Amino acid sequence: MNQSNTPTSGVSVDSERRPRVALFVTCLVDLFRPSVGFAAVKLIEDAGCEVHVPAAQTCCGQPAYNSGDKADTREIAEQVIEAFEGFDFIVAPSGSCGAMLKKHYPELFAGDPAWEGRANAFSEKCHELVSFLTDVMMVRDTGAALSAEVTYHDSCSGLRELGIKEQPRKLLGAVDGLTLREMKDPDVCCGFGGTFCVKYPDISNSIVTKKTGNIDASKADMLLAGDLGCLMNMAGKLKRAGSSVEFRRVAEVLAGMTDTPPIAGSGK
Amino acid sequence: MSARDSILTKIRQVNVAGSDDTARKQAVAARLSDSPRGIVPARGQLPDSERRALFEAMAQKFAATISSVADYSDIPRAVSGYLREHNLPADIRIGDDERLAKAGWDKERTLEIRHGASDGGDMTAVSHALAGIAETGTVALASGTDNPTTLNFLPEHHIVVLKASDIDGDLESIWDRLREKFGKGQMPRALNLVTGPSRSGDIEQKILLGAHGPRALHLIIVDE
Amino acid sequence: MQLTSDRFKQQAQKALVDAQLQRALLNVEKGFIGKRQMAADALPEFEALRDNARDIKNHTLAHLDLYLEAYEKKVTEAGGIVHWAENAEDARRIVLDICRKAGTKTVNKGKSMITEEIDLNDYLAANGITPVETDLGEYIIQLRGEHPSHIIAPAVHLNKEQVEGDFRRVHTHLAEARDLSEPAALLSEAREVLRKQYFEAKVGITGANFLIAETGSSVIVTNEGNGDLTQTLADVHVVVASIEKMVPTLEDTAQILRLLARSATGQDMSCYTTYSTGPRREGDPDGPKEYHVVLLDNGRSSMLGTEYQEMLRCIRCGACMNHCPVYQSVGGHAYGSVYPGPMGAVLTPSLNGIEKTGQLPNASTFCGRCEAVCPMRIPLPKMMRHWREREFEKHLTPATARYGLKLWAFFAKRPKLYRLAVSFGIPALSALGGTKHRFRALPFAGGWTRHRDLPAPEGRTFQQQWQQREALKQNVDQKRAA
Numbered sequence: 001m002n003q004s005n006t007p008t009s010g011v012s013v014d015s016e017r018r019p020r021v022a023l024f025v026t027c028l029v030d031l032f033r034p035s036v037g038f039a040a041v042k043l044i045e046d047a048g049c050e051v052h053v054p055a056a057q058t059c060c061g062q063p064a065y066n067s068g069d070k071a072d073t074r075e076i077a078e079q080v081i082e083a084f085e086g087f088d089f090i091v092a093p094s095g096s097c098g099a100m101l102k103k104h105y106p107e108l109f110a111g112d113p114a115w116e117g118r119a120n121a122f123s124e125k126c127h128e129l130v131s132f133l134t135d136v137m138m139v140r141d142t143g144a145a146l147s148a149e150v151t152y153h154d155s156c157s158g159l160r161e162l163g164i165k166e167q168p169r170k171l172l173g174a175v176d177g178l179t180l181r182e183m184k185d186p187d188v189c190c191g192f193g194g195t196f197c198v199k200y201p202d203i204s205n206s207i208v209t210k211k212t213g214n215i216d217a218s219k220a221d222m223l224l225a226g227d228l229g230c231l232m233n234m235a236g237k238l239k240r241a242g243s244s245v246e247f248r249r250v251a252e253v254l255a256g257m258t259d260t261p262p263i264a265g266s267g268k
Numbered sequence: 269m270s271a272r273d274s275i276l277t278k279i280r281q282v283n284v285a286g287s288d289d290t291a292r293k294q295a296v297a298a299r300l301s302d303s304p305r306g307i308v309p310a311r312g313q314l315p316d317s318e319r320r321a322l323f324e325a326m327a328q329k330f331a332a333t334i335s336s337v338a339d340y341s342d343i344p345r346a347v348s349g350y351l352r353e354h355n356l357p358a359d360i361r362i363g364d365d366e367r368l369a370k371a372g373w374d375k376e377r378t379l380e381i382r383h384g385a386s387d388g389g390d391m392t393a394v395s396h397a398l399a400g401i402a403e404t405g406t407v408a409l410a411s412g413t414d415n416p417t418t419l420n421f422l423p424e425h426h427i428v429v430l431k432a433s434d435i436d437g438d439l440e441s442i443w444d445r446l447r448e449k450f451g452k453g454q455m456p457r458a459l460n461l462v463t464g465p466s467r468s469g470d471i472e473q474k475i476l477l478g479a480h481g482p483r484a485l486h487l488i489i490v491d492e
Numbered sequence: 493m494q495l496t497s498d499r500f501k502q503q504a505q506k507a508l509v510d511a512q513l514q515r516a517l518l519n520v521e522k523g524f525i526g527k528r529q530m531a532a533d534a535l536p537e538f539e540a541l542r543d544n545a546r547d548i549k550n551h552t553l554a555h556l557d558l559y560l561e562a563y564e565k566k567v568t569e570a571g572g573i574v575h576w577a578e579n580a581e582d583a584r585r586i587v588l589d590i591c592r593k594a595g596t597k598t599v600n601k602g603k604s605m606i607t608e609e610i611d612l613n614d615y616l617a618a619n620g621i622t623p624v625e626t627d628l629g630e631y632i633i634q635l636r637g638e639h640p641s642h643i644i645a646p647a648v649h650l651n652k653e654q655v656e657g658d659f660r661r662v663h664t665h666l667a668e669a670r671d672l673s674e675p676a677a678l679l680s681e682a683r684e685v686l687r688k689q690y691f692e693a694k695v696g697i698t699g700a701n702f703l704i705a706e707t708g709s710s711v712i713v714t715n716e717g718n719g720d721l722t723q724t725l726a727d728v729h730v731v732v733a734s735i736e737k738m739v740p741t742l743e744d745t746a747q748i749l750r751l752l753a754r755s756a757t758g759q760d761m762s763c764y765t766t767y768s769t770g771p772r773r774e775g776d777p778d779g780p781k782e783y784h785v786v787l788l789d790n791g792r793s794s795m796l797g798t799e800y801q802e803m804l805r806c807i808r809c810g811a812c813m814n815h816c817p818v819y820q821s822v823g824g825h826a827y828g829s830v831y832p833g834p835m836g837a838v839l840t841p842s843l844n845g846i847e848k849t850g851q852l853p854n855a856s857t858f859c860g861r862c863e864a865v866c867p868m869r870i871p872l873p874k875m876m877r878h879w880r881e882r883e884f885e886k887h888l889t890p891a892t893a894r895y896g897l898k899l900w901a902f903f904a905k906r907p908k909l910y911r912l913a914v915s916f917g918i919p920a921l922s923a924l925g926g927t928k929h930r931f932r933a934l935p936f937a938g939g940w941t942r943h944r945d946l947p948a949p950e951g952r953t954f955q956q957q958w959q960q961r962e963a964l965k966q967n968v969d970q971k972r973a974a
């Protein structure tokens with residue numbers, strides 16, 4: 001693995017010891033796709049960090065936040081900050097949970113004397129997995145190999161709230177044997193939108209249908225993305241249509257952990 | 269309470285903090301007198317010849333056509349040429365602009381010239397622009413007896429005469445010109461910034477030229 | 493128009509199966525998205541201009557009372573008349589009075605969303621004055637008895653065959669055998685029909701893109717030239733504009749103009765940008781003899797100082813709806829309000845209350861593309877979330893969603909209990925998924941599985957596996973130590 005020696009981040013880390021990273025697993029990864037969690041652990045450890053998984057974590061609170069339930073969101077956020085603030089970095093294998101921790105927690109506590117400072121300090125340490133690897137740990141090559149033609153979907157929160165666009169493409173470019181075939185409009189929403197897809201299933205379906213059309217047209221045999229929610233949505237749609245495209249979280253490929261069955265299975 | 273007072277009171281309840289409102293009043297007075305420029309694109313900040321080239325390129329991008337003449341006395345011939353080329357009747361509508369009046373229209377004997385506002389019956393009108401704006405290929409036209417506003421919109425063909433030295437780099441330069449001519453805070457009744465002939469994209473978002481305004485915009489640049 | 497935002501879902505469903513509409517909606521992407529991107533990319537200062545435009549409007553709003561007064565003074569100096577209207581009803585009445593005094597039977601209208609907001613056309617018609625829309629798109633939808641489905645492209649929901657049908661139905665004085673198969677022929681016909689109308693109305697009504705405090709000018713931005721004909725040929729020009737159209741100076745309009753056309757249609761500049769200041773002057777050969785401005789509040793002042801204040805920066809460019817995946821899927825009419833798309837999802841509840849409009853801020857994936865393209869940097873998703881918060885506080889959220897959320901939050905706030913529940917539930921669900929690793933249907937997941945399969949969990953949860961791994965590690969370490 002190629003990397004520079006010193007992490008570059010606003011957070012000062014004692015150079016004598018390895019950075020202590022707390023993994024925010026995210027509820028979907030915890031419940032539906034633990035292998036993404038283990039891929040994240042491997043990537044972070046390979047980058048020279050020590051990984052911890054605080055037990056007191058459930059969800060980042062986004063479902064409540066986006067449903068207008070601010071009180072519950074705050075309680076959940078306080079619980080997360082308490083469990084994670086003691087680490088050097090907090091890393092989440094998801095753009096949307098990453099954005100919740102990094103961007104929305106500070107908003108949630110703005111003007112609250114007891115929590116504002118803590119939320120801001122916490123936010124400073126938060127990173128989405130791939131950007132943590134490339135922007136903080138300066139990883140350029142994860143040493144993985146995969147013979148496949150893949151296409152990459154930019155999940156909305158990661159792209160627009162955290163500015164993740166080039167980072168995964170750079171790391172994928174270093175994967176041996178992998179070819180990236182960009183689809184049309186990789187940066188357009190897949191129609192998941194958290195609770196949106198069950199509140200407005202027909203609109204969501206119309207949006208995901210355009211997306212899966214673009215995936216098909218790319219002729220790639222695998223779709224990668226940075227958010228499990230979007231992946232489950234796109235995979236569920238294409239699998240229903242009998243497609244053989246495989247769906248994986250980008251971390252699985254970067255960690256060289258592609259022996260688990262893909263999301264929603266590999267069969268048609 | 270009048271609607272005016274009620275609206276202003278509501279706004280003040282939010283905007284005015286405390287009893288002393290001097291700072292806000294000063295800020296407004298300063299802004300209105302200083303007119304800060306903000307960001308002026310580098311695109312138009314060019315030496316004369318390049319600025320003119322940019323103006324022409326941008327105007328053509330928006331489907332204006334361009335020709336140039338050495339001085340005002342060449343304009344009647346250029347106009348007649350344009351009419352012939354487009355199979356247009358040999359009559360034009362024109363305002364009282366002195367520069368145009370002195371161009372010597374009697375040289376073009378067959379050309380009929382009407383003055384004043386357009387009544388909707390003109391195929392072609394000729395106006396003189398206040399200035400050109402290179403950054404967007406726009407011409408600025410000020411209303412008045414010199415260049416009636418109806419000439420800019422009713423005829424099918426609009427010919428606009430523009431002095432090469434009146435081509436500015438940016439929109440901000442127009443404000444300077446207007447202030448010089450009319451005074452700070454004063455405007456002509458109508459200032460028309462015209463960029464290409466009229467168009468519409470309202471049917472299936474396909475852009476078509478010639479909506480309600482002129483179908484063609486022709487610029488004659490005077491080099492003198 | 494009648495507000496039907498409470499039926500958004502049903503209206504959306506209808507829109508999704510309307511083949512004609514779906515075909516027309518493809519033009520949104522073709523007509524706007526790539527063009528906007530190219531225009532923005534071609535201007536290196538574009539992003540800096542967005543910051544500056546935001547600051548200009550923020551400054552203006554913080555001094556709005558003072559700028560309105562300065563503006564009024566300048567309009568009056570130029571011989572114009574300013575009328576203040578607190579609400580739609582006031583505004584309608586003022587316009588009707590002006591029309592009656594002018595003794596006109598018909599008025600021409602330039603494209604204006606604000607007159608849609610106050611339902612001016614219906615009101616004038618009910619009072620014996622015929623309003624005629626002169627913008628091509630507006631003209632078409634007026635013939636159809638519809639409302640705009642987009643704030644800058646009112647007829648974007650239609651295909652040319654539909655327009656042809658309308659023209660044949662209404663323009664019966666023209667030869668039946670004429671060829672109207674191409675958009676160009678339709679445009680020519682509208683031009684011809686409306687030409688006569690411009691000279692018939694004594695009153696021309698336009699909106700305004702800006703009102704300028706420095707000079708007392710109103711500004712309209714158009715491509716067709718209809719707005720200019722409307723206001724120049726009438727005896728009386730009436731500008732209807734809401735108070736947040738104010739900007740301090742001419743310079744400020746230049747800053748925002750550089751964003752407006754690029755964001756709206758991808759043009760560097762629209763065809764016609766017109767600054768109007770007062771009525772015809774001494775010796776002027778043309779222009780209106782009277783110039784009126786109806787300054788309308790209609791809920792704006794109540795947005796000041798709230799978390800929705802930033803919405804008042806909106807310049808109605810339409811970029812947010814062009815880039816919205818929901819708008820692209822259902823079109824503008826489904827929203828059931830004057831303003832559709834993301835900007836409507838924020839503005840409509842502000843103007844009409846959240847009670848009947850709650851679906852609008854909910855019908856968003858929060859993909860953030862609207863905010864990413866909004867030239868005025870309006871945080872639309874954030875404000876939609878604020879509306880969801882108001883809804884939740886007022887207990888307007890549907891009961892099932894509310895209880896579901898509460899149940900979920902109960903567990904989410906209790907990690908130990910949560911662990912316990914999922915450590916049984918998830919492996920069981922995984923086993924149910926079988927070798928296909930997905931479900932075609934599942935109780936309580938109908939919203940999901942109606943259109944797609946649900947991927948099955950892999951097996952035990954990450955936390956279960958991780959704890960096992962850590963325990964094993966500890967065992968090994970202890971044995972080593974022993």
Ligand code: SF4
Nearest residue numbers: 806807809810812866
């Ligand atoms: S909210 Fe922004 S993008 Fe939408 S119409 Fe207003 S200014 Fe344009």
